[in-house]
Amino acid sequence: MTPIEALFQILREEGVDRIFGNPGTTELPLIDALAGNPDFEYLLALQELSAVSMADGYARATRRPSFVNLHVAAGVANGLIGLLNASRSRTPMVVTAGQQDRRHRLQDPMLSGDLVGLASAAVKHAYEVQHAYDLPTALRRAFALATQPPTGPVFLSIPMDLLAEQTSVQVPGRSTVAPFAAAEVADATEILKNARNPVIVAGDGVGRDDAVDELVAVAEALDAHVYHQPMNDGVNFPGNHPLFAGPLTPTNAAIRAALSPYDVVLIVGCHAFMPHHYTPGSPIPDGATVVQLDTDAAEIGRNFAVRAGLVGGLAPSLAAIAELLPSSQPKPHKAQAAIEVAKADAPIDPLTAVRAIVAALPKDVVVVEEAITAGVHLRQVLRQDRPRSYVHTIGGGLGWGVGAAIGTKLGAPDRPVVAVLGDGCTMFGLQGLWSAARYAVPVTFVVINNGEYRTLKETLDRDKSRSTQLGEYTGLTLGGLDWTTAAAFFGIPSVRVADTDELRAAIRRDGPLLVDVPVTSHRRQ
Known part of the structure; x- marks a missing residue:
């Protein structure tokens, strides 16, 4: 051929x-x-x-x-x-x-x-x-x-x-490689069994490798709290499980503080801890013992010492660990409390806007998130149990969200997809709206419109050593942007909401749809 x-x-x-x-x-x-x-x-x-x-x-x-x-x-x-x-x-x-x-x-x-x-x-x-x-x-x-x-x-x-050549070539066969359980799980399991107060950090490898159920079994057997890795890309542990402790904050100091009550830390499928802002010291508390499991041998002990390092498929390895742990009764999940959202007029406070979005999300939704500051609020409010229900990128290259939401819907056509996007992020990937319109991909694009690079302003304000004068920011303000105009140019229906009632109603509409959500801008304290 x-x-x-x-x-x-x-x-x-x-x-x-x-x-x-x-x-x-x-x-x-x-x-x-x-x-x-x-x-x-x-x-x-x-x-x-x-x-x-x-x-x-x-x-x-x-x-x-x-x-x-x-x-x-x-x-x-x-x-x-x-x-x-x-x-x-x-x-x-x-x-x-x-x-x-x-x-x-x-x-x-x-x-x-x-x-x-x-x-x-x-x-x-x-x-x-x-x-x-x-x-x-x-x-x-x-x-x-x-x-x-x-x-x-x-x-x-x-x-x-x-x-374009007409040369005859041969096609080699396709190989299939199945994941295997890590060797020497017995020693690692003994460390976990003897822990006084163990904790688990669930990395994105858990959700990516379909190992959530096996991690739940290990967590329940250990009665261990489970944190998501900082800025997690997906659902790596059920958000409504009573052992779920939320995501870690992406600084070494904050991670160290969160893990300080625990004597043994099990880290599964996590690329280091990927801190965002610099803080001195290790993310691991002094005296804590680390057990690390990953599919990639290069991750073991990469940034901190480990007592037991395991390399192998996450699901079979966690299953092997669970079998060696004492049996336990599965703990009941606690239902997420209903989110009460009072009516608020635009511009809406970002946390209030996020609460309104979450309250209106359809059943079995996939949330694609590329909203830097609003995304922090979203992680505080959103609780999802099904793997691949939350899609984010820790890569940090802006403009990913619009295209990723389209690809997600094409790959999971039976699930509703809602993209929560910052206005700065959306501007980087704006051309993706054309593809959504061209192929009639029913995604709801929610643009959190604050007209600024809010995260940079907040970072400046947190750093008290900077000499920036009160009220002065350089190159961090976008100004008022009408996203309904941008949507119309690409052929996407749109609505600009005036209050949280309109926002919830818009989220419940069928896509493709762009929802322009004016929110309050950052003010110096």
Whole structure:
């Protein structure tokens, strides 16, 4: 078969049914071959960040690697923000980009560039295919690498003339690797059994690897409180479980304070602790014993000493630990109290707005969150039990939320999807609204409109050592933005709410819909 036929066969065997991208001249062999091909739907994005973000949400929702196609050096550069997010969130995807024709690469033609060099810092592995007979092996290897711990994006640069070749190539078979239980769980379990007051930190690997039930069994057997890792990307422990203690605050000092009452800390599937703002010292309290379990051997003891480090699949390893612990009666879940929201007129206090949103969320909703300051309030109020009901990226590259919400809905069409977005974040990924309109993706986009970079103002105010004068901020104010106008330009229905009653009613409407929520701006104390 030809190289393009081999590419399609491998995509089918790897479970790919959608291709996310923004094409250019170097992608024309792929675009031409897709015409009339019923096996794949091409999802067009107007900017590469939107394409990668859509693929990110889709991979998480479908639990299989997604496939993205970008355009030469400029397209790879535009997609880097999404690739950095995917790497931090460990989202498996294979990303290709069309390279210039090899027959005149030596002449440094327009659009050519070092694609591998550009992508390398943002992906697990990057490689440029030079021979048609290497393409099937390189592509099969890319899917394998994307799904091996630590999971993440893998990049391939493919010259446009290579895909157009009629050379006969062979397709290697597909391998399947099942997760295995970590060795030596007995010693780690003894440490946990002998703990006076154990605690568990649930990292995003737990939800990503479908190990929530097994972690609940371990927590209940130990009667241990469970914290989410700081700024968690998903549901890693049921939010309504009586042992759930909430998310850790992303500073070493705050984590150390939260963990100080405990003598043994079990850390599961957590990439270090990823603090945000610097505070001195270790996140682990003095004298505390650490047991760490991860699929990635590089995580064990990476930033702090561990007494027992386990490497293996999270679900089978936790199941093995639970079997060695004394049996216990499952503790009943406590129901989340109904959220009372008094009517408030715009601009609404951010916490009040978040409470109104949560009170109106439909059953079995997936919440996609990219709202920096409002997101902190959302984590205080929102309690979800089902894994993959909350989607966030710890990568920090703004503009992810719109595309991720679209990809999430495409990957989970039977579940309602509500995206809670900051106005600054939305501005970075605004082009994604076009794709939502083009493909009639029924997402509700809720834009928390404070007209500023509020988190930066709050950070300045917390740091009393800064000399910024009272009332002075530089480059941190956006001004009044009418998001209904932006929605209309892209063909998305919208509503600007005047109070919390209108906000709750808007959340209950069918999408696609953009909800503009004016909230109060930050004021110095």
